[in-house]
Amino acid sequence: MAVTLAEAVAQASKRLAAAGIDDPRRDARLLACRLLGAGPELLLGQPDKELSAAEAERIEAAVARRAAREPVSRILGEREFWSLSFALNAETLDPRPDSETLVEAVLAALPERAAPLRLLDLGTGTGCLLLALLSELPRASGTGIDVSAAAVAQAAANAARLGLGERARFLEHSWDDGLALEGAPWDVIASNPPYIASGEIAGLAPEVAGYDPAAALDGGPDGLDAYRSLIPAAAAVLAPGGLLALEIGRGQAEDVEGLLTAAGLTPLRRAADLAGIERCLLAVGPGGA
Numbered sequence: 001m002a003v004t005l006a007e008a009v010a011q012a013s014k015r016l017a018a019a020g021i022d023d024p025r026r027d028a029r030l031l032a033c034r035l036l037g038a039g040p041e042l043l044l045g046q047p048d049k050e051l052s053a054a055e056a057e058r059i060e061a062a063v064a065r066r067a068a069r070e071p072v073s074r075i076l077g078e079r080e081f082w083s084l085s086f087a088l089n090a091e092t093l094d095p096r097p098d099s100e101t102l103v104e105a106v107l108a109a110l111p112e113r114a115a116p117l118r119l120l121d122l123g124t125g126t127g128c129l130l131l132a133l134l135s136e137l138p139r140a141s142g143t144g145i146d147v148s149a150a151a152v153a154q155a156a157a158n159a160a161r162l163g164l165g166e167r168a169r170f171l172e173h174s175w176d177d178g179l180a181l182e183g184a185p186w187d188v189i190a191s192n193p194p195y196i197a198s199g200e201i202a203g204l205a206p207e208v209a210g211y212d213p214a215a216a217l218d219g220g221p222d223g224l225d226a227y228r229s230l231i232p233a234a235a236a237v238l239a240p241g242g243l244l245a246l247e248i249g250r251g252q253a254e255d256v257e258g259l260l261t262a263a264g265l266t267p268l269r270r271a272a273d274l275a276g277i278e279r280c281l282l283a284v285g286p287g288g289a
């Protein structure tokens with residue numbers, strides 16, 4: 001006899017609970033409904049909907065992945081960030097609500113949102129920081145770089161999907177090779193670099209340690225390696241009075257501000273995420289007002 005949607009969700013949530021998943025019913029409902037091409041409200045509207053064998057199998061396979069701690073966003077292949085949908089892959093970080101702090105802080109610091117600003121995003125991943133900013137800055141254009149070709153391709157696809165392809169460009173490039181790219185000097189440089197200390201990665205949630213790409217997490221022995229190379233490279237190509245916005249990890253604000261000052265930039269503000277953790281630093285280049 002065919003299984004109903006409600007039965008499939010009940011079964012799935014039992015399995016996820018046994019696997020120690022935080023909110024098993026939420027994930028079960030989301031996976032089942034989304035794999036049926038609907039939103040989670042489908043369960044309320046049509047709990048007795050009978051599933052085909054193929055549908056039931058697809059849901060089971062997804063639930064097995066979630067039980068192995070793969071995040072729902074990776075199983076479904078997409079994540080919402082700044083109310084926009086981003087596709088992700090194995091070589092991109094899963095966009096986090098924490099990183100919306102940076103988008104908000106940059107927007108709040110810009111005197112004129114309609115200006116033709118030039119933006120650069122370092123280690124762009126899915127492109128979420130650059131594309132969220134472009135979605136709010138109608139005349140801005142930007143470049144996102146990443147050392148991963150798969151990330152660059154994903155970001156470009158996201159730009160096209162979001163209708164931002166004409167104002168966004170993505171390049172396979174390392175900040176170690178300089179940032180005097182076409183478009184420089186930059187009015188805004190943003191980055192969410194790897195900032196977890198190498199020795200702490202194994203202790204992160206299995207969803208992070210097992211599925212986010214190591215290259216997007218690992219900031220070296222003290223977590224600050226990326227800032228050491230990225231900040232001087234960015235300082236060299238910031239427009240006069242331009243803005244550098246960096247996501248940082250817990251407790252890193254002071255050390256990173258030290259690196260900003262040493263590179264000739266002036267720390268402007270720290271912004272906290274919803275958990276109250278200082279998550280983003282803003283600094284201005286020389287020649288600003």
Ligand code: GLN
Pocket residue numbers: 093096098192193194195196204208216217218
């Ligand atoms: N925000 C991620 C985490 O703490 C880390 C991302 C990064 O290193 N940039 O899980």
